Amino acid sequence: MRIVHLSDTHLGRRELHHTDENGRNVRELDGYEVFARAIDRAIELKPALVVHSGDLFHGYHPSAAAFGVALDQLERLRAAGIGFLVIAGNHETPRGRAITHPFALLERFGTDAVHGQPRQLRIGELSVTAVPHSHDHEELAGWVTSAEPDGEARFNVLTVHIGLAGLARVGAGEPGSPELPGEVLEAVAGFDYIALGHLHQLDRPRINAVYAGSVERLGWADTSSRKGIVEVDLAAEPLGKGFVKPHEIEGRARRRLPAIDGGKPGDLTKAICRAAKGKGLEGAIVRVPIADVTYERFGAVDRRKVSEAFARCLHFELEPEFVESGSGAPQPAAPAELRDFLSQRVPAGIEPELFIARGENYMTRAAEDIGA
Amino acid sequence: MAARTLKPAAAAQALLRDFEERYGTAEAPPVPVERIARSLLGLFVDEADDLCSLPGAPADQGRLSGMLDPGEMVVWVDRDEARRSPGRRRFTIAHEIGHLLLHAPASPEVYSDRPIDIRELDEEEVPELRRREREANIFARELLMPETLVGEQGHATGFNLPALAERFEVSVPAMRLRLRLLKLLPPLA
Numbered sequence: 001m002r003i004v005h006l007s008d009t010h011l012g013r014r015e016l017h018h019t020d021e022n023g024r025n026v027r028e029l030d031g032y033e034v035f036a037r038a039i040d041r042a043i044e045l046k047p048a049l050v051v052h053s054g055d056l057f058h059g060y061h062p063s064a065a066a067f068g069v070a071l072d073q074l075e076r077l078r079a080a081g082i083g084f085l086v087i088a089g090n091h092e093t094p095r096g097r098a099i100t101h102p103f104a105l106l107e108r109f110g111t112d113a114v115h116g117q118p119r120q121l122r123i124g125e126l127s128v129t130a131v132p133h134s135h136d137h138e139e140l141a142g143w144v145t146s147a148e149p150d151g152e153a154r155f156n157v158l159t160v161h162i163g164l165a166g167l168a169r170v171g172a173g174e175p176g177s178p179e180l181p182g183e184v185l186e187a188v189a190g191f192d193y194i195a196l197g198h199l200h201q202l203d204r205p206r207i208n209a210v211y212a213g214s215v216e217r218l219g220w221a222d223t224s225s226r227k228g229i230v231e232v233d234l235a236a237e238p239l240g241k242g243f244v245k246p247h248e249i250e251g252r253a254r255r256r257l258p259a260i261d262g263g264k265p266g267d268l269t270k271a272i273c274r275a276a277k278g279k280g281l282e283g284a285i286v287r288v289p290i291a292d293v294t295y296e297r298f299g300a301v302d303r304r305k306v307s308e309a310f311a312r313c314l315h316f317e318l319e320p321e322f323v324e325s326g327s328g329a330p331q332p333a334a335p336a337e338l339r340d341f342l343s344q345r346v347p348a349g350i351e352p353e354l355f356i357a358r359g360e361n362y363m364t365r366a367a368e369d370i371g372a
Numbered sequence: 373m374a375a376r377t378l379k380p381a382a383a384a385q386a387l388l389r390d391f392e393e394r395y396g397t398a399e400a401p402p403v404p405v406e407r408i409a410r411s412l413l414g415l416f417v418d419e420a421d422d423l424c425s426l427p428g429a430p431a432d433q434g435r436l437s438g439m440l441d442p443g444e445m446v447v448w449v450d451r452d453e454a455r456r457s458p459g460r461r462r463f464t465i466a467h468e469i470g471h472l473l474l475h476a477p478a479s480p481e482v483y484s485d486r487p488i489d490i491r492e493l494d495e496e497e498v499p500e501l502r503r504r505e506r507e508a509n510i511f512a513r514e515l516l517m518p519e520t521l522v523g524e525q526g527h528a529t530g531f532n533l534p535a536l537a538e539r540f541e542v543s544v545p546a547m548r549l550r551l552r553l554l555k556l557l558p559p560l561a
Contacts, residue, residue, distance in 0.1 A: 166534045166544035182534025189530055204560040207530040238530075244560060 001126055001155055004047040006229040007197035008171060008214035009035045010091065012066030013058035014352045015218070015343050016285070016315050024065075026314060027252075031058075032069045034216045034251045038229050039073045041247050043080045045231055049123055050082055053197030053212065054089025054133060054161030059349050062092070062102050074111055083123055088115035088132040089161040089197055090177060091348045095135055118143045120150060126234070127153035129191070131160040137178050144180065145187040155234040158188055159195040164205055170221045171200030171214060174347060185209050192234050202226065202246060207238050216251030219344040220287065227251055252314065253284035262293025263323065269302040272318070276309035286316040292323045338363055380507045383473050384514035387412070401525060402541035403516050405466050409447060413472065416444075417465055419451040428482040437490050438464035440483040442476040453487075459543045463492050463512050470511030475504050492546040516542055517550045526556050 015027035042050050057066055077084050088103055093115065103113035112121055114130035121128045127150035134140040140162065149156035163172045163179035172179070178198070185206045188194060194209035201224045202213040212230045214222070228249035236242040257278065260271050268290070275288055290298065298320045310316035317337055342359040346352045391397065391412050397404070409415040423429055423436035426448060437460075439448040447468040454461035467490045471483040489505040490512075517540055529535050537547040551557040 164534045166537045182532055182536075182538055185532050186529060186535060202560060204558055205534055206532040207558050209532075210560065239558060241559065246560065 001124075001234045002045070002047045003126070003157065003193070003195075003232050003234065004042045004045055004050045004229055005053065005193075005195045005210065005212045005232055006038050006042070006050065006215060007053040007161075007195075007212040008055045008089070008200055008218075009038070009052070010055055010058040010214065010218060011035060011069055012062045013218065015340075017339065018314055028065075030216065030252050032065075034249060035069065036073055037249050038215050039076055041229060041249060042082065043076065045247070046080075047082060047231065048126060049128070050077060050084045051128065051157065051159050051195045052084070052086035053159045053195045054087050055091045055197060056086050056089070057092040057102055060092050060094040060099065060102055061349060067102070067105070070106070071109060074106075074109075078110075083112075085112040085121060085128055085130060085159070086114070087130045087159050087161055087197070088113070090133045090135070090174075093133045093135065094349070118147065122150070122153065125154035127156050129156070129158045131158070133161045133178065135176065137180075140178055141180055141184065144184050147188050147191075149190050149192075155193075156191045157193045157195060157234070158191040159197070161197040163198050164196075167199055167203065167205060168201060168221075169199070171218065172198055173221075173345065182206075192238075193232050195232075200224075202228075202230070204244070210244055215249055217254045220254070220256065220340075222254075253280055254286075255281065255284050256287045256289065256319075259289040259291045259321075262290040262297060262320065268293070268297055268300070269305055272301065272306050273309035276306075276313075276316075281310070281313050284313050286310060286313045287319050288316065289319040289321065291321050293320050294323055298322070378474055380470060380474060380510035381514040381519075384470070384511045385518065387469070387473065387515065388518060399521060401521060401539045402462075403518065403521075405462050405469070405516060408515075409465055409469055413469065414445055415469070415472070416446045417449065418446060419449050419454055421451050423448050423450055423484070430484050433484060433486055435487065436484050437487045438468050438485045440468040440471045440476070442472055442480045442483075457543070459537075459541055459546065460490075460492065462516060462541055463546065464490050466512035466515045467508045469515065470508035471504070474507055474511060492543055493549055513546070513550060513553075516540060517547065519554060522547075522550060522554060523556065526551060531556065531558055 011031055012028060013031055014025040018026040020026055020029065056070060074084055092102055094101060101115045103115040106113035115132045118131045121130060129147045131143045131147060144160055147158055163169060163177055165179055165181050182205065192208060196209055196211045199211045200214040200218060200222050203211040210230055213224060213227060216227050217224065226246065226248045228247050231245045231247060233242050257275050260275060262268060272288060317340065338360060339356055342356045343352060346355045391408050394412065406417055409417055420426060423439050424431055428441055429436065429439060437450050437453055447465055449461055449464050467485065491509045525536055525539060531551065533544055533547055537544040540547060
């Protein structure tokens with residue numbers, strides 16, 4: 001029996017300021033496209049079940065667009081005769097009981113969308129123990145450690161949305177993010193497969209436990225060499241090659257180019273423009289590190305020329321690493337970097353633009369306070 | 373005492389054997405590296421805010437993570453680094469023990485180590501790393517994560533990376549590298 005494991009699709013997540021001709025955020029649309037590609041691949045693989053290990057949506061108030069995309073893609077799976085099960089992740093779980101969980105709506109459309117309490121579901125010879133996110137981390141840890149395989153089922157899968165201590169926290173930087181000790185996996189070692197969500201990089205922290213990772217790179221900290229979904233053959237030997245098989249899904253390229261030496265004599269603007277001639281930058285999100293540069297030299301870069309050179313990219317930004325110039329000149333404002341930084345840290349349920357605007361406002365006031 | 377061989381891994385294994393024979397300790401993680409340093413080798417382990425300010429420390433190498441003074445039989449560890457990561461502190465002590473057993477008998481000088489010299493992670497990323505530093509890192513890896521013990525615990529835990537790192541009191545990346553070098557890391561991990 002085979003299943004497909006995907007995770008952390010974050011439908012509705014907006015990033016950067018680029019919009020299409022209708023004013024829609026390009027990165028939000030990217031997320032919808034990549035999700036559709038993941039479903040395309042799942043349909044090709046014809047598994048018995050697709051398990052989504054949380055953060056289907058980026059927030060607990062998903063937009064009509066995000067909700068529509070989810071329903072459309074789940075309908076495609078249904079039409080192909082493939083089951084789908086999703087657990088609530090931290091991003092889509094409201095903090096207050098007064099707020100209706102978005103998964104309650106998904107359930108009305110016939111999706112096994114587990115939220116609020118763990119559930120055990122039986123699909124033929126497969127039993128799935130689905131543990132949704134709880135903002136009460138003690139409760140969440142209790143749910144995980146008390147999960148038990150269904151003795152009547154031939155195969156048992158556990159799915160849960162947690163971080164594990166010591167693993168790279170890519171995608172889990174927000175405050176209050178759940179992180180449990182690695183020993184919790186020993187408490188549930190009896191499951192054939194543990195479909196983990198929350199951390200965005202493909203990883204296998206235990207022989208029977210896999211983070212499928214997010215379906216695309218959502219920040220600069222994500223240095224994964226590949227993104228996509230994981231096919232699991234539950235009948236295969238866990239240490240063998242056929243047990244878990246990643247399938248890459250193509251998303252928008254995000255590239256940090258080799259650093260330019262800002263201390264090297266010569267025209268820095270030209271050096272940056274030369275970097276734009278590299279391959280694979282079409283439509284990409286690009287960051288250009290500039291090492292050991294003085295404030296004066298960085299301030300003298302011709303931004304118009306550089307923008308023209310990188311025009312084929314969706315987005316580019318410079319990442320200066322300043323050396324002491326001795327002039328006492330203030331550090332120039334770096335609005336693109338600040339926006340990117342803030343956009344990756346929007347708390348669940350907060351309108352991203354509102355959060356970013358407030359962060360920019362604080363930064364401006366801080367600069368004014370110190371006379372920069 | 374150990375250091376009957378100059379091969380780093382073998383020297384670490386010999387040191388562990390000596391310690392177990394003398395103190396009758398159980399073969400279970402974590403390896404008590406500070407106790408080995410103190411009780412078996414007679415080393416004093418101390419911390420300082422700025423190792424560069426200590427007698428015998430080089431002033432021109434920037435910040436130091438660890439330092440061994442074989443004459444005084446002292447291992448110094450950077451206090452801030454030790455506070456931030458107990459696993460790193462253990463690795464630094466093990467690295468300095470490596471210098472004591474592998475290199476100090478021939479050159480009893482002060483060994484000062486920059487953060488880049490003490491590599492819990494892949495040394496291939498630092499091609500300019502000096503031979504002695506590489507050897508001290510191999511020694512530290514073998515001392516803190518002995519092959520046999522890692523193999524036993526790995527099989528017992530289904531190669532549970534975070535649990536193994538917790539049990540051996542090392543970082544997850546250090547344990548991941550160790551399993552990879554021992555060819556015990558499952559695909560994708």
